[in-house]
Amino acid sequence: MRVGTGFDLHRLGAERPLKLAGVEIPGSPGLIAHSDGDVVFHALADAVLGAAGWTHDIGTLFPDDDPEWEGADSSQLLLRVLALVGAEWSIVNADCTVLCEAPKLSPHRDAMRASLAGVLGIAGTAMGLKFTTMEGLGPIGRGEAIACQAVVLLEPGEELQ
Numbered sequence: 001m002r003v004g005t006g007f008d009l010h011r012l013g014a015e016r017p018l019k020l021a022g023v024e025i026p027g028s029p030g031l032i033a034h035s036d037g038d039v040v041f042h043a044l045a046d047a048v049l050g051a052a053g054w055t056h057d058i059g060t061l062f063p064d065d066d067p068e069w070e071g072a073d074s075s076q077l078l079l080r081v082l083a084l085v086g087a088e089w090s091i092v093n094a095d096c097t098v099l100c101e102a103p104k105l106s107p108h109r110d111a112m113r114a115s116l117a118g119v120l121g122i123a124g125t126a127m128g129l130k131f132t133t134m135e136g137l138g139p140i141g142r143g144e145a146i147a148c149q150a151v152v153l154l155e156p157g158e159e160l161q
């Protein structure tokens with residue numbers, strides 16, 4: 001078994017809807033990024049790459065000057081990463097913590113969890129998702145950014161067994 005972690009943060013202020021885990025969250029500007037800035041998918045993609053032992057992270061795999069990923073739905077980015085490692089590894093479970101001061105994410109928990117489990121191809125019970133604030137402290141606490149940390153456990157896929 002292999003474990004990996006990922007972390008991502010983007011600044012708020014884009015003139016597009018806020019999307020987290022592929023779910024549109026009303027009441028906030030979007031995240032500023034070359035893609036749609038979905039920190040949950042980005043953190044998970046880096047966690048998968050780390051667990052699989054890749055030296056690349058998503059910043060080098062999907063450079064922010066590549067027109068293919070401009071405004072991209074970041075689930076596509078995670079699916080690409082899963083395709084890269086999928087021959088050798090399959091996901092046992094994943095767990096994410098989203099650091100966000102506002103808006104309140106708990107009304108969207110079920111939709112976000114289902115979205116993540118769907119993209120990762122795991123059962124909802126294997127997908128952890130928590131929300132926390134920064135108690136008003138720092139850039140996240142001031143509502144200037146949203147971040148996500150993720151952990152993923154991989155087991156050898158059919159090719160390695």
Ligand SMILES: [Zn+2]
Nearest residue numbers: 008037039042
């Ligand atoms: Zn990112």
